[in-house]
Amino acid sequence: MEAQAGNEGVSQVVLEAVNIDFSYDNGYKVFENINIEADSGKFVAIIGPSGIGKSTLLRILGGFLKPDRGEVRLMGRVLHEPTPEVALIHQSIVTFPWMTAEENVMLSMKTKNMDREKMEEKAREALARVGLEGFEDLYPKEMSGGMRQRVAIARAFAADPYIFLMDEPFAHLDELTAEGLRQDIYNILFSGETPLKSVIMVSHNLTEVLELADVIYILNNIPATVVGRVDVNMPRPRNPRNDDFNANLDMLYSYLTPPRKRE
Numbered sequence: 001m002e003a004q005a006g007n008e009g010v011s012q013v014v015l016e017a018v019n020i021d022f023s024y025d026n027g028y029k030v031f032e033n034i035n036i037e038a039d040s041g042k043f044v045a046i047i048g049p050s051g052i053g054k055s056t057l058l059r060i061l062g063g064f065l066k067p068d069r070g071e072v073r074l075m076g077r078v079l080h081e082p083t084p085e086v087a088l089i090h091q092s093i094v095t096f097p098w099m100t101a102e103e104n105v106m107l108s109m110k111t112k113n114m115d116r117e118k119m120e121e122k123a124r125e126a127l128a129r130v131g132l133e134g135f136e137d138l139y140p141k142e143m144s145g146g147m148r149q150r151v152a153i154a155r156a157f158a159a160d161p162y163i164f165l166m167d168e169p170f171a172h173l174d175e176l177t178a179e180g181l182r183q184d185i186y187n188i189l190f191s192g193e194t195p196l197k198s199v200i201m202v203s204h205n206l207t208e209v210l211e212l213a214d215v216i217y218i219l220n221n222i223p224a225t226v227v228g229r230v231d232v233n234m235p236r237p238r239n240p241r242n243d244d245f246n247a248n249l250d251m252l253y254s255y256l257t258p259p260r261k262r263e
């Protein structure tokens with residue numbers, strides 16, 4: 001399916017979870033009736049207490065786990081299996097130490113039947129997009145953690161996905177590096193120069209979530225469901241030191257009570 005250019009301003013659902021129930025094979029029921037929607041142009045965050053099922057939900061949204069009930073739809077089509085149109089970016093920064101930045105990015109195009117020259121060109125483009133122009137030939141050991149995470153993001157971009165699913169993308173970075181990448185990431189993701197339409201991020205860090213998200217879904221209880229949805233309308237860039245920001249932060253904390261087992 002082609003990206004629909006010229007659709008700005010028209011809200012379009014990119015990825016949605018509809019009435020999802022899910023249990024692991026050991027019988028542990030993680031979700032009951034989860035409904036989540038990621039619209040075009042929106043940065044969506046999912047928060048919830050530790051162990052509530054955030055990573056599990058991302059794996060369901062990516063087609064890696066099959067729900068017991070309900071379905072995931074990508075641009076209106078039911079998603080039955082992983083597809084390059086949905087890119088999952090893990091919290092542990094995955095780069096291969098024996099490959100340069102460019103070769104690491106080219107990995108995501110290997111299945112696309114593209115000639116090597118075209119792959120190299122696309123890889124360089126993707127690296128430039130994340131601020132790594134001129135660093136194409138570096139090996140991971142020659143890069144900082146922030147640079148490696150940028151390589152992982154460039155690799156995801158190079159597959160031309162419609163949506164990124166990011167699992168704690170800043171978790172393994174020191175705070176200064178994370179702050180730098182956070183400040184860049186919204187503009188990188190929504191530059192409008194790629195087919196990328198939306199992002200869903202899982203994070204423990206509520207300040208980070210409020211800095212980035214347009215929409216926040218809160219999961220809680222066992223089995224988990226969506227206990228709240230918050231639309232964040234603060235202008236960008238957002239300043240964690242201002243009063244409005246702190247009022248929103250307090251409201252988010254109030255949702256994160258210890259999970260209760262449902263009847």
Ligand SMILES: Nc1ncnc2c1ncn2[C@@H]1O[C@H](COP(=O)(O)OP(=O)(O)OP(=O)(O)O)[C@@H](O)[C@H]1O
Nearest residue numbers: 024025026028030049050051052053054055056057
């Ligand atoms: N393969 C598995 N088999 C059985 N149970 C699992 C499996 N993977 C995860 N779980 C359980 O499912 C629940 C949800 O796990 P998940 O990792 O999705 O939570 P999370 O909200 O991402 O956690 P955290 O915030 O600590 O990263 C947890 O209780 C976990 O122990």
